[in-house]
Amino acid sequence: MKKIAIAIVAASALAATAAPALAAPWQNINQRQANLDRRIDQGVRTGALSRREAANLRLEFRGIARLEARYRATGGLQQWERRDLDRRFDVLSAKIRYERRDRDGRRY
Numbered sequence: 001m002k003k004i005a006i007a008i009v010a011a012s013a014l015a016a017t018a019a020p021a022l023a024a025p026w027q028n029i030n031q032r033q034a035n036l037d038r039r040i041d042q043g044v045r046t047g048a049l050s051r052r053e054a055a056n057l058r059l060e061f062r063g064i065a066r067l068e069a070r071y072r073a074t075g076g077l078q079q080w081e082r083r084d085l086d087r088r089f090d091v092l093s094a095k096i097r098y099e100r101r102d103r104d105g106r107r108y
Contacts, residue, residue, distance in 0.1 A: 029068065029082075032089055036061060039096050048100040057096055064088050 040057050043049030049057070064085065071081040 029077075029085060033061070033065065036089065036092060036096065039093075039100070043096065043100045048103075050104065053099045053104075057092070057099065060092055060095070064092065 040049065040054055040061070044051070044054045067088070068077075068085055071077055071085070077085075
């Protein structure tokens with residue numbers, strides 16, 4: 001009986017901690033853009049990104065920003081548009097992470 005009670009308490013505690021993570025709201029698009037821009041600037045400042053890498057990343061960043069403006073021009077963001085922007089920001093974030101860690105833009 002104690003084993004069952006312990007298992008139930010453990011399962012409910014796990015479910016209680018996992019539920020808020022699943023219900024977390026999306027990050028504000030403007031905050032996300034500012035964060036990505038800051039990461040690119042920081043990479044250039046520290047030498048982790050070459051000027052060419054930063055220029056390519058900023059070009060992609062501006063493309064996403066233009067797409068967001070087109071989406072918003074139709075009267076706000078639909079859910080599928082937000083998901084598309086999130087996916088594109090995720091890809092850009094991964095590219096920034098890769099380029100900052102590939103060590104080819106570092107000053108020594």
